[in-house]
Amino acid sequence: KDAFEFESWIVQQFGATPNTKQRGDLGLDGTTKENTPIQVKRSDNIGRNVIDNFLSAVQRSDKKLFEKNKAEGKPIGFIIAFSFGKGAIQEVARLKNQENLIIKLVTVEEIVPIARKPSLAVTVNDIGKDTKGLREIEFVAIGQSSAGIEFYAWDFDFKAEKGFKPQVLIDKEGKQAYKFKAGLHHVAVKIVDNDGLDNVEIIKLKVNGTIERA
Template identity: 65%
Template sequence: MNHIFLVCKRFDGKKFEENQAAKKSVGIIIAFSFNKGAIQEVARLKNQDNLIIELITVEQIIPIAKKPKLTVTFNDLGLDNKELREIEFIATGESDAGIEFYAWDFAYQAENGFKATIMIDKDGKQSHKFKTGSFQIAVKVVDNDGLESLEIIDLKVNGEIKREG
């Protein structure tokens, strides 16, 4: 870190001295993240040498897009008159950008990829009827930045319903 001190002073010695005397920042370091050693060294320079150096992460300058978070829960609504089990699915997405929509694939097969049965669901709530058997349901959430997350549910229906996995 001492080389930062020298670089700042060499770049504009007069401004360096003014900022140091006024207890202002004499330099800025921009990085994706800072380890404990860098943070401690900047603190040491401030405390021992009266040098203030700002540590700024790239994310503070340019927000880094983050995929939305997705949680899916379900409720067993019981059997209908055709002995089909009705399940209510509730998808909850979280994103700083806001949620645009949910999409549902009630016959999901990993090898075929996501093929939406229901494409644009603004509420994140769907009911579907199942006969006895094993099923994979995929739910996708898309945020207002166009980023998405996928949740796959392994469902086994046989007299009672339980979530596996």
């Protein structure tokens, strides 16, 4: 995402309205439902100078609202960033204690928790040989995700150079059986959760008289 898209997206995730003007906006990226200004900084360790500039921009954007929020003990504005430096945190505390000005510092992670991939574990069970001497193997995939599991996909002839080419595209249960000739096989299992995040487990199988995971 470019900077403007990112700022707009974060403002929306915060439940507020993005500023549609990219220029001449005093560096303000949106407003809350009460019209309180929001600024988004796409960086870490935000310094005190950002607080100073924000304070002056807020006063210039709507002096009446600024005075009203100050008088009512409400935040005069919100700054959203990846993290805040000591100088910024100390200045916000000083403004609150000495000037009765409340600026809320919000981290991006508070709004959008860092995406976590689903976890995946696969068990392998030997069902036995069929009449043609092929070894039938059952695979059980167990996935975990806070978003919930959408589906599993299976590639029983996985080759790294070709990438993931599933024979079974959408499996809601996570359970499959497949027959293999003797030899070394690679099986890839993909898990996809309801947020669209995925994870892949690759299983090496040696199939001869018995099976073993390599």
